[in-house]
Amino acid sequence: MTGSSQISVRAYEPDDWPAVWAMLESVIRAGETYAVPGAFRHPDLGPVDAHVMYRPL
Incomplete structure (x- = not known):
């Protein structure tokens, strides 16, 4: 494998x-x-209503 790859994980x-x-x-x-x-x-x-439903998950 050549080079490097990085994945950054952060909070939503x-x-x-x-x-x-x-x-x-x-x-x-x-x-x-x-x-x-x-x-x-x-x-x-x-998407707005879905966001309201998704946030507590």
Whole structure:
């Protein structure tokens, strides 16, 4: 292996939500992976409401 790679892990911050939602939305809506309330899979659920639901998790 040449060179080096580093991964930085840090705590979630509220400004991270758009990137988190972009990764999770299709997975959560499919309902096949995460055990989440059915409201997460509602077709009208937007990122703002999802964020309110996600924060306590």
